[in-house]
Amino acid sequence: MTEPTTSFEELWSTTPTWTDEELKEAVTQSPLEFPLSEPEEKVQAAMRKVWDRHTLERYVQRWDDAYVPDVPGGLWDFDWRACDVGCGFGLFAFRESGRHPERAYLGIDKGTRRGSKLLQRIETLQRPNLFGMHGNAIPILARMPDESFDLLSLFYPNPWWPTKHRKKRWSYHPIIPKLISLLKPGGELLLCSNEGFYLSEWLFAMQHHPAAKGVLEEAYVGPVTVDWVESRSHFESKFLQAGLPCGEIRFRKVG
Numbered sequence: 016m017t018e019p020t021t022s023f024e025e026l027w028s029t030t031p032t033w034t035d036e037e038l039k040e041a042v043t044q045s046p047l048e049f050p051l052s053e054p055e056e057k058v059q060a061a062m063r064k065v066w067d068r069h070t071l072e073r074y075v076q077r078w079d080d081a082y083v084p085d086v087p088g089g090l091w092d093f094d095w096r097a098c099d100v101g102c103g104f105g106l107f108a109f110r111e112s113g114r115h116p117e118r119a120y121l122g123i124d125k126g127t128r129r130g131s132k133l134l135q136r137i138e139t140l141q142r143p144n145l146f147g148m149h150g151n152a153i154p155i156l157a158r159m160p161d162e163s164f165d166l167l168s169l170f171y172p173n174p175w176w177p178t179k180h181r182k183k184r185w186s187y188h189p190i191i192p193k194l195i196s197l198l199k200p201g202g203e204l205l206l207c208s209n210e211g212f213y214l215s216e217w218l219f220a221m222q223h224h225p226a227a228k229g230v231l232e233e234a235y236v237g238p239v240t241v242d243w244v245e246s247r248s249h250f251e252s253k254f255l256q257a258g259l260p261c262g263e264i265r266f267r268k269v270g
Contacts (some may be wrong), residue, residue, distance in 0.1 A: 045213070046211055059219060066225065084148050084155065086148070093118060096166075098120075100123055105136065108120040119144045123152040131149055167197060168247070172206070172213070201267065207239060207264075208261070218264055232267050
């Protein structure tokens with residue numbers, strides 16, 4: 016009697032499990048507690064300074080002569096569209112595209128290993144509502160038309176802990192106004208993290224960034240709304256299986 020085989024589709028829509036050694040690698044440097052505290056005043060000032068001085072147009076000039084992949088044309092055939100920015104191996108897009116064939120899911124990742132394997136898996140699966148792009152999300156999103164998505168997700172971004180790297184965090188990034196304009200009215204911007212400081216900074220940004228005022232409304236701030244079996248990224252599955260608290264922040268575009 017032969018053992019049942021796991022289909023390609025099942026393999027890449029199943030939440031991974033981790034060994035005890037791998038779970039020991041899951042760490043949080045900034046403990047997460049709700050309600051979130053506001054960032055220190057000097058941190059708030061640093062964010063506002065960057066928001067005022069840095070523009071997306073100037074930021075993306077570095078890609079003027081670089082290759083930026085084209086958005087898959089089939090994406091626009093769907094009325095409801097989601098984009099997972101920095102999607103890693105694409106767990107969220109793979110799973111949700113199977114559950115909602117009437118919706119389109121796009122995953123973008125620049126990683127040499129993750130991004131290339133993402134495209135290989137999508138090509139093998141040949142699911143008509145699942146799309147992938149291997150490249151830096153910033154110039155890709157910058158070239159997209161406004162009101163393109165019903166959902167933009169940012170699952171467990173690199174925290175960039177050192178202060179000298181804080182401009183790389185999403186809460187400082189000049190892409191924020193574009194992320195907001197990419198949402199359709201009623202669309203949601205979702206960010207998840209296991210780092211308390213990161214969620215605090217992001218919440219402050221969504222509440223105080225000039226591009227967000229009067230445009231976004233808070234939809235949810237609290238612990239993640241899934242258990243580890245329903246994890247939406249490999250990082251989330253590892254953190255939750257290791258017993259680390261994780262949180263999510265959702266803002267909805269008014270309209």
